[in-house]
Amino acid sequence: MEDLVVGLIAVRIHILTIFPQMFAGPFDESIVKRARQAGLVDIRIHDIRQYTHDRHHTVDDYPYGGGPGMVMKPEALFEAVEAVRSGPDTPVILLTPRGRTFVQREAERLATFSEVVLICGHYEGVDERVRQYLVTDELSIGDYVLTGGELPAMVVVDAVVRLLPGAMGHGAEAVSDDSHTSGLLQYPQYTRPAEYRGWRVPDVLLSGHHGEVERWRRQESLRLTLLRRPDLLERASLSPEDRRFLDSLRSQEEK
Numbered sequence: 674m675e676d677l678v679v680g681l682i683a684v685r686i687h688i689l690t691i692f693p694q695m696f697a698g699p700f701d702e703s704i705v706k707r708a709r710q711a712g713l714v715d716i717r718i719h720d721i722r723q724y725t726h727d728r729h730h731t732v733d734d735y736p737y738g739g740g741p742g743m744v745m746k747p748e749a750l751f752e753a754v755e756a757v758r759s760g761p762d763t764p765v766i767l768l769t770p771r772g773r774t775f776v777q778r779e780a781e782r783l784a785t786f787s788e789v790v791l792i793c794g795h796y797e798g799v800d801e802r803v804r805q806y807l808v809t810d811e812l813s814i815g816d817y818v819l820t821g822g823e824l825p826a827m828v829v830v831d832a833v834v835r836l837l838p839g840a841m842g843h844g845a846e847a848v849s850d851d852s853h854t855s856g857l858l859q860y861p862q863y864t865r866p867a868e869y870r871g872w873r874v875p876d877v878l879l880s881g882h883h884g885e886v887e888r889w890r891r892q893e894s895l896r897l898t899l900l901r902r903p904d905l906l907e908r909a910s911l912s913p914e915d916r917r918f919l920d921s922l923r924s925q926e927e928k
């Protein structure tokens with residue numbers, strides 16, 4: 674029975690942390706909970722202190738050369754990674770504000786592995802030998818500094834799990850319409866009632882014309898992306914019609 678369940682697991686995610694309690698909650702609700710129950714993902718939380726050998730379970734020490742704060746020691750991190758991963762090809766990712774910015778493309782890449790190790794960094798940093806000889810990637814979830822890599826690890830897990838086939842109840846379609854998946858921000862969504870406090874849902878959405886709805890959504894995505902994230906347009910794949918629409922928006926702006 675055990676083997677049967679393991680056979681279904683699409684991805685195993687190991688999280689190495691000094692605060693394992695922080696993970697109670699976020700993985701026990703909603704889509705991540707269902708994905709775990711369905712055997713799509715196996716999330717294993719490991720306490721780094723369990724891989725220390727001294728009486729005080731020391732995970733940090735003063736930086737060589739002086740300076741403020743503490744540095745995470747290498748020994749327990751190396752031993753923990755070597756104990757939990759199944760082989761040398763498993764990506765080992767350190768969450769740190771120094772990393773590459775985590776983007777949708779990276780979530781898509783991580784969702785293709787059968788095993789991933791996430792290390793939650795802490796203190797003023799991690800001994801450089803961990804970065805050099807243990808870690809394969811360093812990721813940041815944005816240009817701000819958090820107290821540690823735990824919340825970033827939760828963000829990464831959440832973004833990856835919802836991409837696993839079968840994780841989203843209503844099928845893969847919702848994922849392909851996400852903001853960022855297409856390289857554009859998502860179009861506005863409406864639900865019933867058709868009129869609320871005098872504010873009406875755009876007629877085109879009630880029209881039943883599938884083609885018209887698609888055109889409207891595409892144009893609203895383009896409009897919003899141009900307004901809020903014009904940087905995304907440089908990398909998005911755009912049709913000649915998309916480009917004509919953007920040109921018309923830009924020329925309206927100039928007027």
Ligand code: ADE
Nearest residue numbers: 768769770813814819825
């Ligand atoms: N640790 C602290 N801040 C972080 C961030 N922005 N991203 C990833 N890890 C972090």
